[in-house]
Amino acid sequence: MAELLKKTASGRLDFRRWGRSGTAGATIPAGLTFDNVTHSYGGPLSLDHINLDIKAGEVLCLLGRSGCGKTTLLRLAAGLEPVLSGTVSMDGRIVSGNGIHQPPEKRGVGLMFQDYALFPHMTILANVLFGLRDLDPAEAERAALSALSRVGLESYATDYPHALSGGEQQRVALARAIVPRPSVLLMDEPFSGLDKRLRDSVRDETLSVLKETGATALVVTHDPEEAMRMADRIVLMRAGRIVQLGTASELYTEPADLFAARFFAEVNELEGVAAEGRVETPLGTFPAPGIEAGRPVDICIRMQGIEISSKGAGTPARVMRRRFLGEVWLFELAVEGLDGIVRARVRDGVDFEIGMDVTIVASPRDVFVFAKNEDD
Numbered sequence: 001m002a003e004l005l006k007k008t009a010s011g012r013l014d015f016r017r018w019g020r021s022g023t024a025g026a027t028i029p030a031g032l033t034f035d036n037v038t039h040s041y042g043g044p045l046s047l048d049h050i051n052l053d054i055k056a057g058e059v060l061c062l063l064g065r066s067g068c069g070k071t072t073l074l075r076l077a078a079g080l081e082p083v084l085s086g087t088v089s090m091d092g093r094i095v096s097g098n099g100i101h102q103p104p105e106k107r108g109v110g111l112m113f114q115d116y117a118l119f120p121h122m123t124i125l126a127n128v129l130f131g132l133r134d135l136d137p138a139e140a141e142r143a144a145l146s147a148l149s150r151v152g153l154e155s156y157a158t159d160y161p162h163a164l165s166g167g168e169q170q171r172v173a174l175a176r177a178i179v180p181r182p183s184v185l186l187m188d189e190p191f192s193g194l195d196k197r198l199r200d201s202v203r204d205e206t207l208s209v210l211k212e213t214g215a216t217a218l219v220v221t222h223d224p225e226e227a228m229r230m231a232d233r234i235v236l237m238r239a240g241r242i243v244q245l246g247t248a249s250e251l252y253t254e255p256a257d258l259f260a261a262r263f264f265a266e267v268n269e270l271e272g273v274a275a276e277g278r279v280e281t282p283l284g285t286f287p288a289p290g291i292e293a294g295r296p297v298d299i300c301i302r303m304q305g306i307e308i309s310s311k312g313a314g315t316p317a318r319v320m321r322r323r324f325l326g327e328v329w330l331f332e333l334a335v336e337g338l339d340g341i342v343r344a345r346v347r348d349g350v351d352f353e354i355g356m357d358v359t360i361v362a363s364p365r366d367v368f369v370f371a372k373n374e375d376d
């Protein structure tokens, strides 16, 4: 083994030229389609009519609060849960629903979870080999060592998991997940067990490995920044439903509702009533396109969209509190005609002292007006 390890490490087996799919071969990414899918654990619907088309080779993040159905969606894709109604298809072929349930091992999917799930009594190499049982042993070992080499851990092949740090263990888990060349990789909060610094580097490395292998990836996270850093597209979920699907930039610049706007930034929330395509507030008049006159609305203003100045046009306000947060200052401002306070995140805030009278302006691109929805 040591000989093989040396040869492999120096011989630079090309990670991109493996053989057949499921046998450490070249990855053939699969598209994954959820068509009107519902699911229940016996009580209310945990997934409520999900329609989702994931393109082959796409990295898609499932984003949402705890309990919104992200893991359930992943389990349905893996074949670990049956659908209640609707169908799940891979490359246009139904794998769940319509009386069909293809078992997980036949789907060509790889799984990776937050707790690494490495077997503690097996060496790192044996852990990675675990997914390659159909291969000739020598070929499997070469493929496993090549995958370990790709994540920079080939020299740990004979060690046991306890000898590795959390970040290293997660990289082993990544090597194990990709070595059988799955068509679809399903990852459930894969980085949440790591501290922030490690998380960033393991995440970046995982993303480059994903792009290199070309596998379709479905990644669960509750962290919007993580989703924005990784995803080609993001699915924002709430209570078993899809709230919005789009690129990071689409979700940020055009949130579908108050829930979506809140998810990507800290916001100030005001209430008002629409009048002829606009709404008047103590912070100014904002467009409310398509909302009928007289309809109650929620106005949402991102904290970084509030500009403060010591003089000039704007709404008069008084600095009540301020706190230095490193990259920005967080201000709390009292505004005449408004019951609550307005919060602003400002880069150059040192000159605005507590008690000072200032003016504030909300930048239009950070203001969103939504017809009131009882769910919010």
Ligand SMILES: Nc1ncnc2c1ncn2[C@@H]1O[C@H](COP(=O)(O)OP(=O)(O)OP(=O)(O)O)[C@@H](O)[C@H]1O
Pocket: 041, 046, 064, 065, 066, 067, 068, 069, 070, 071, 072, 073, 222
């Ligand atoms: N095994 C189970 N039995 C019964 N109910 C379950 C089971 N697993 C999940 N649920 C429920 O189904 C819903 C969706 O759960 P799911 O785990 O998919 O959400 P999630 O978004 O992944 O949450 P988290 O981020 O906390 O993992 C929740 O209401 C949850 O309580």
